[in-house]
Amino acid sequence: MEKFTNLKAIVAPMDRPNVDTDAIIPKQFLKSIKRSGFGPNLFDEWRYLDQGEPGMDNSGRPLNEEFVLNQSRYQGAKILIARENFGCGSSREHAPWALLDYGFQVIIAPSFADIFFSNSFKNGILLIKLDANIIDELFNDVAVNEGYELNVDLEKQTITKADGTTISFEIDEFRKHRLLNGLDDIGLTMQHVDDIKTYEQRRSAEAPWLFK
Amino acid sequence: MTGKTLYEKIWDQHVVRDNGDGTALLYIDRQLVHEVTSPQAFEGLRLAGRKLWRVDANLATPDHNVPTTNRSQGIEGIEDPVARLQVETLDKNCSEFGITEFKMDDIRQGIVHVIGPEQGATLPGMTVVCGDSHTSTHGAFGALAHGIGTSEVEHVMATQCLIQAKSKTMLVSVNGKVNTGITAKDIVLAVIGEIGTAGGTGYAIEFGGEAIRTLSMEGRMTVCNMAIEAGARAGMIAVDQKTIDYVEGRPYAPKADTWDQAVAAWNDLRSDADAKFDTVVNIDAESIKPQVTWGTSPEMVVSIDSQVPDPANEKDDVKREGMIAALSYMGLTANTPMNEIKVDKVFIGSCTNSRIEDMRAAAEIAKGRKVASNIKLALVVPGSGLIKQQAEKEGLDKIFIEAGFEWREPGCSMCLAMNADRLEPQERCASTSNRNFEGRQGQGGRTHLVSPAMAAAAAIKGHFVDVNEL
Numbered sequence A: 001m002e003k004f005t006n007l008k009a010i011v012a013p014m015d016r017p018n019v020d021t022d023a024i025i026p027k028q029f030l031k032s033i034k035r036s037g038f039g040p041n042l043f044d045e046w047r048y049l050d051q052g053e054p055g056m057d058n059s060g061r062p063l064n065e066e067f068v069l070n071q072s073r074y075q076g077a078k079i080l081i082a083r084e085n086f087g088c089g090s091s092r093e094h095a096p097w098a099l100l101d102y103g104f105q106v107i108i109a110p111s112f113a114d115i116f117f118s119n120s121f122k123n124g125i126l127l128i129k130l131d132a133n134i135i136d137e138l139f140n141d142v143a144v145n146e147g148y149e150l151n152v153d154l155e156k157q158t159i160t161k162a163d164g165t166t167i168s169f170e171i172d173e174f175r176k177h178r179l180l181n182g183l184d185d186i187g188l189t190m191q192h193v194d195d196i197k198t199y200e201q202r203r204s205a206e207a208p209w210l211f212k
Numbered sequence B: 001m002t003g004k005t006l007y008e009k010i011w012d013q014h015v016v017r018d019n020g021d022g023t024a025l026l027y028i029d030r031q032l033v034h035e036v037t038s039p040q041a042f043e044g045l046r047l048a049g050r051k052l053w054r055v056d057a058n059l060a061t062p063d064h065n066v067p068t069t070n071r072s073q074g075i076e077g078i079e080d081p082v083a084r085l086q087v088e089t090l091d092k093n094c095s096e097f098g099i100t101e102f103k104m105d106d107i108r109q110g111i112v113h114v115i116g117p118e119q120g121a122t123l124p125g126m127t128v129v130c131g132d133s134h135t136s137t138h139g140a141f142g143a144l145a146h147g148i149g150t151s152e153v154e155h156v157m158a159t160q161c162l163i164q165a166k167s168k169t170m171l172v173s174v175n176g177k178v179n180t181g182i183t184a185k186d187i188v189l190a191v192i193g194e195i196g197t198a199g200g201t202g203y204a205i206e207f208g209g210e211a212i213r214t215l216s217m218e219g220r221m222t223v224c225n226m227a228i229e230a231g232a233r234a235g236m237i238a239v240d241q242k243t244i245d246y247v248e249g250r251p252y253a254p255k256a257d258t259w260d261q262a263v264a265a266w267n268d269l270r271s272d273a274d275a276k277f278d279t280v281v282n283i284d285a286e287s288i289k290p291q292v293t294w295g296t297s298p299e300m301v302v303s304i305d306s307q308v309p310d311p312a313n314e315k316d317d318v319k320r321e322g323m324i325a326a327l328s329y330m331g332l333t334a335n336t337p338m339n340e341i342k343v344d345k346v347f348i349g350s351c352t353n354s355r356i357e358d359m360r361a362a363a364e365i366a367k368g369r370k371v372a373s374n375i376k377l378a379l380v381v382p383g384s385g386l387i388k389q390q391a392e393k394e395g396l397d398k399i400f401i402e403a404g405f406e407w408r409e410p411g412c413s414m415c416l417a418m419n420a421d422r423l424e425p426q427e428r429c430a431s432t433s434n435r436n437f438e439g440r441q442g443q444g445g446r447t448h449l450v451s452p453a454m455a456a457a458a459a460i461k462g463h464f465v466d467v468n469e470l
């Protein structure tokens, strides 16, 4: 996993609540046995006018010009602001893979769905929860300022606007630590192999039917 | 000292170590594996030169991509080469790593969340995970079960553990008795309508109350299955005699001496009377009517005797915009009576409602009747090969076929339309599945979630109708 320390980037708005993982990456792309290459199909059904299928050449497909990410002012955005319950629905990790592959490294919303939340952090995406009224302001800022950027500093836990005002955010200590250092969970857990073995010994005496 | 909730009991029994940073290393007893979310996990293991920590804790089956017709040719019968490769990859990975797999031609193959309980591979008190959000289903057995992403699948394969932060606890108590014709699906849709699709975020929900206790195990699985649609990773129900009777004698269930020992331990799998939940929600069972969703999120649900809601009555701006977008996607006009909405297709199946009880409920409605002429396709897809066999033994297949339904092979099918079963743009479907998201059942498709009896009734009438009025 890549380390995440800070990021200054263009912000794109996704102005609807309950954006689900089916919308983030439609199911036909889940047939892939790879972890990469999902970016061109991020929000596929909203982004293109035709029906997307795996293996298609996406460069020639008709774009839905209305869709926010197709507007020229949001090209190169790496920060996404969103509404309540972003990432609800399925457990598909293809959703954060697609967001990351597209270029998003930070998503800011009032709330996120649980599984999506942990999947994103495991892939090095920083998810930030802020009060709905602060998010409202961000949506307004983005709407009136073309090329609107934010500067996100994970170490300091701050988001700085172009005018220098800052918003601070909360993050679980363990998530912050892992993100800052780009740590891999399996590697961390492997340091506790003895604990796992001790647990198994005790538990298999207590509940032998779980270890047949 | 105050008592413990069911969630806390199972949590405490599975903590391997406290990481001291708000997380614990939690031991996982069972992992279910399917073709869609596992290939990248196996690949990760291979790249790192890691093995499975405990091969016997894993059980696999292909379900999402398998065709529901034409099973005779096995994998060769999957026409889509990309889907075929994914199923082949599962077979290859399972044999390489030594995991038991119910392959496409095995009578035990089916939807992961159906076969786990059916095989007794899901047991009370277990921690159960799967790379699929509807893993919450298994909580019906007094287990702690939740969906995980592919990185976590790999983590469990390699270490038998997950790094977890403890959830908050919520009790949803459905008090009193439900009226005739009201099923587990109506109960859970009503609960989601009440607390919202994000209402359970951060919580493990325990379902209790008389209306839940009187449900069969199948019904309890339907309720826990949709806990995730209320935002909760896990849904659970206390163990009682019904749970134990269901498990007894199943292939993976404990036998002889360990059986008695297990039952003694399982009897404690209920929240203590003085346990404290972070949140308690009370719902009056008697007020629940047959439910139909009208929008593109499971919380957009109403009773069959009411109308499509009017966004004009919604005060919250974001919600109102969401309603307007949903109505436009669904092709519906505010204030239309729900029972005037015509459907094009009907889907009875999915891990929510494809068990034998669901098949029976739908067949009871279909019996001696005919599918309406405006219905282009009415599909019945049992959840596993064994359910299909049982249903055929009871003659349910004949009832369906005579009425004009199609009787298919087991799999996820039109629940998410990864195989050939899908909606065409703008087609409207009465579906017993769990998600009415945009495009879920096919691009542009319009899904209304209902119970199996309500879906069968919609097939017969050609539009939604209260089952009690049939």
Ligand code: SF4
Residues within 6 Å of the ligand: B063, B064, B111, B112, B113, B132, B134, B350, B351, B352, B411, B412, B415, B416, B433, B434
């Ligand atoms: S039936 Fe539907 S919800 Fe259930 S596992 Fe399959 S795709 Fe997922």
